[in-house]
Each structure stands twice: as structure tokens, then as C-alpha cells.
Amino acid sequence: MPLILPLLLAVVLFCIGVYGVLARRNLITLLMSFELMLNAVNLNLVAFDAWHADGLATGQTLAVFVITLAAAEIGLGLAIVLLLFRGHGHVDADAARDLVES
Amino acid sequence: MTTALFSIAGAVAVVAAVFVVTSRRIVHAALWLVVALGGVAGCFGALHAEFVALVQILVYVGAIVVLVLFALMLTKAPTNPLPNVTTGRSPFAAVVAAVLALILGAGVVLAFGNEKIRPVTAGSAQAVGTQVFKTWVLPFEVLSVLLLAALIGAIALSQRPSQTLPSQKLSEGSDTVSSSGKED
Numbered sequence: 001m002p003l004i005l006p007l008l009l010a011v012v013l014f015c016i017g018v019y020g021v022l023a024r025r026n027l028i029t030l031l032m033s034f035e036l037m038l039n040a041v042n043l044n045l046v047a048f049d050a051w052h053a054d055g056l057a058t059g060q061t062l063a064v065f066v067i068t069l070a071a072a073e074i075g076l077g078l079a080i081v082l083l084l085f086r087g088h089g090h091v092d093a094d095a096a097r098d099l100v101e102s
Numbered sequence: 103m104t105t106a107l108f109s110i111a112g113a114v115a116v117v118a119a120v121f122v123v124t125s126r127r128i129v130h131a132a133l134w135l136v137v138a139l140g141g142v143a144g145c146f147g148a149l150h151a152e153f154v155a156l157v158q159i160l161v162y163v164g165a166i167v168v169l170v171l172f173a174l175m176l177t178k179a180p181t182n183p184l185p186n187v188t189t190g191r192s193p194f195a196a197v198v199a200a201v202l203a204l205i206l207g208a209g210v211v212l213a214f215g216n217e218k219i220r221p222v223t224a225g226s227a228q229a230v231g232t233q234v235f236k237t238w239v240l241p242f243e244v245l246s247v248l249l250l251a252a253l254i255g256a257i258a259l260s261q262r263p264s265q266t267l268p269s270q271k272l273s274e275g276s277d278t279v280s281s282s283g284k285e286d
Contacts, residue, residue, distance in 0.1 A: 001105045003217040006149065007210045009112040013119055013142070015203035020123030022195030023188045028173055029128060032135050035166065036119050039142045042158075046151045050219045057233040063146075063154045064234070065245055067161050072252035074166050078173040079259040085177045086262075094189055 006047035014040035027081045027091040031074055038070045104221070108148035115141025126183040132170050136163050149219070153227040 013036055020033030042063040049059020085091050118137035125131040139162040146155035188195075234242055 001108060001148075001219045001221075003214050003219050004211060005105065005108060005112070006145065007214060008207060009116065009145065011203055011206045011210060012116055013138075014206070015199040016116070016119045016123055018202055019195050019199035022198060023192035024123065025187055025189050026128055026179070028170060028177065028179070029123070029131055029187070032122055032131060032170060035135065035162070036122065036138065039139065039162075042154070043142060043145060046146055046149050046154055047219070049151070050149045050222070051217060053220065053222070055229075056237055057230045060151050060154050060230050061234055061238050063151070064157050064230070065241065067154075067157055068245055068249060071161055071166060072249050074169060075256045076252050076259070078169060079256040081173060082176055083259055091177050091179075 003047060003051050006043055010040040010043040010047070013037075013043065025092055025094060027084070027093050027096075028078070030093060031077045031081070034077075035070060035074065038066060038073075042066050104148045104150075108145055111141045111144030111148060113141075114138075115145065126187055127181060128179045128184070128187070129171070129174060129181055132167060132174060135170070136167050139163055139167070150222050153230045156227075 017033045017035075017037035017040065020036065021030055024030055024033065045059040045063045045066070047059075049057065049063075052059070081091055084096060088096065090096075115138050118134045118141060121134040122131050122138055125134060139158065143155045143158040143162075146152075146158060
């Protein structure tokens with residue numbers, strides 16, 4: 001398999017995630033776009049692991065670590081989003097101009 | 103064979119990812135995220151990283167998407183199509199994403215255009231597990247401490263201010279556990 005195939009797929013997924021982060025309004029869809037970007041990174045790690053094949057499984061291990069980090073990130077992110085909803089009554093990224101509780 | 107499988111799974115992932123960022127119904131976007139993450143898991147399988155593919159399905163589809171759906175429910179996300187899901191700068195965002203894709207794609211093609219992944223027989227969870235607990239054991243432990251810290255942080259963030267009565271606290275405590283216990 002050519003190495004370029006997974007790398008280009010990762011580029012496309014990452015840029016879709018960038019578009020989602022910049023363009024979406026709802027904070028939870030922002031977090032979903034972050035997940036897409038992290039998945040693109042994981043794809044790169046696994047592809048380079050299959051290409052390099054150093055016997056240490058570096059890329060696969062790092063991909064599992066990144067998945068764990070994504071779980072921690074979305075847990076904290078959703079807690080913050082719920083806190084924002086509790087204080088302001090919306091989860092709009094543009095309308096959240098101040099983070100103090102009103 | 104693996105190239106064909108990878109291409110199919112990758113195409114599914116890209117189409118579903120486009121729906122995730124463009125769907126007008128937020129709940130549908132969350133469900134398209136399941137398809138996108140499943141497609142990426144298929145790509146991992148085609149690259150002979152079966153262990154990563156299984157962890158992807160377990161953690162992402164099993165835990166993270168469920169957590170996202172819980173959050174959508176708790177923030178009273180509307181299920182009907184929304185007129186304005188994107189901000190006014192979405193054309194600018196599309197331009198940024200397209201330019202970034204062009205730059206990254208050109209760089210990747212120039213750097214790795216002729217490289218090939220040598221076919222391997224099969225991936226094994228045993229090799230990955232051995233390396234995790236031999237070579238990468240210190241990062242693994244640091245990561246578990248970080249996960250614990252994130253869990254405590256999420257619980258601390260979900261606490262309400264202290265003027266609530268103890269009886270109310272009890273019912274909110276179960277809410278806290280159900281919303282933050284899903285994450286690992």
C-alpha cells in the first residue's frame with residue numbers, strides 16, 4: 001500500500017475538523033470536530049508505524065495514548081460546556097463573550 | 103486487497119466527517135460521528151493495527167459518542183433542523199481549511215510520494231501490549247495519573263455552588279457521577 005494514501009486521508013480529515021472548529025456555532029459540535037482532528041493524527045501515527053516498523057510499536061502505542069487523552073479532553077470539555085449552559089442558558093460559541101457566571 | 107479495504111473505509115470516513123461538520127441537526131451530526139470514527143477504525147484495521155481499531159471502537163463509539171449524546175440531552179439541544187448552525191465567518195473557515203489542505207497535502211506528497219508500506223502478515227495485540235508495559239511503561243503511568251486528574255477536574259467542575267441543601271446535593275451527586283463516569 002502506498003504510504004501517501006493514509007497520509008492524504010489524514011490531511012482531509014484534519015482539514016474537515018479545522019473547518020468544523022472555525023465554522024460551527026454549537027460548542028458540542030466544536031468538540032466533535034476536535035475528535036475528528038485527533039483521529040487524523042492517530043491515522044498518521046498508525047500509518048507511520050506500519051511504514052517504519054521498528055518493532056517497538058511506537059505509533060500504535062502513541063495512538064492508544066492519544067485516544068485516552070481524547071477521552072480525558074472530551075470529559076473536561078463537556079463539563080465546561082455544561083457549566084456554561086448552567087450559567088448562561090446556551091452553548092453558543094459566539095455569544096459566550098464572558099466566562100463569569102451571570 | 104488491503105489498499106481497496108483502506109480506500110473504502112477512508113471514503114466512508116471522509117463522507118461521514120463532512121456530514122458531521124455540515125449537518126443542520128446536531129443529534130444527526132453526533133450520529134454521523136459514529137460512522138466517521140468507525141470508518142477510521144476500519145482504516146486502522148487495514149493498516150494491521152487491530153488493537154488500535156478495537157480500542158477506537160470501544161473508547162470512541164462506546165464512550166465518547168455516548169458522552170456527547172448525554173451532553174446534547176443535558177443542554178436541551180433542539181432536534182429539528184437549525185437555520186444557523188454556522189457562524190457568519192464560515193466562508194472564511196472554508197478558505198482556511200482548503201488552503202491548509204493544499205499546503206499539508208503538497209508537503210506530504212513531496213516528502214513521502216514514493217514510499218510504500220511493506221505488507222505485514224498480521225498485527226498482534228501481544229506485540230503492542232508487550233511494548234506498552236516494557237518500553238512505554240512510564241508514559242503509560244503518567245497518562246493514568248493524567249486521566250485521574252481529568253476525572254477529578256470534571257467532577258469538581260460539575261459541582262454546584264455550596265449553598266445547596268444536603269438533600270439536593272445527593273440527587274445532584276448521582277447526576278455528576280452519571281455524566282462524568284462515562285469518560286473512561
